[in-house]
Amino acid sequence: MFDNILQQIREKLDQRFYVMTLHAEEEMEDDGLSILDVEQGIFTGEILERQKDRNTGEFKYRIRGSTLEGDVVEVIVKLGLTGKVVIITVYLL
Template structure:
């Protein structure tokens, strides 16, 4: 259902074309995830659902994947008004 958007998200990850929010950096520290874990989670993941950002009304996507050490994780991403990929948050399952 979300194959095209997932491919687009993953291409941005492969190219290193994304923005990390301060919040995702805090969550990465809290759950002991590295940048490689975050990238691997998106590259190995699937989109579970599309949501609507409460403030901007932009579409955001909940992705479930696995970190480099096989821990399950979920990552929330969106494309901003400039069509840049923004990684909003991450958490361990």
């Protein structure tokens, strides 16, 4: 359903055209994840749902994939106004 969006996200990630929020960095550290785990989660994952941000009206996407160690991770991302992927948060399941 969101294959085109996921492809765009992956291409931007591959080009290192993304930013992480401070919240995402903190959550990544709390769960013992590296940026490579986050990238792997997106590259191996699928979009489970699209959510609309209540404050901005922007769409964000919940992606579930695997870390380098094979753990299940979810990453919440959006396509920012600058065209970059914004990694909003990340967490292990």
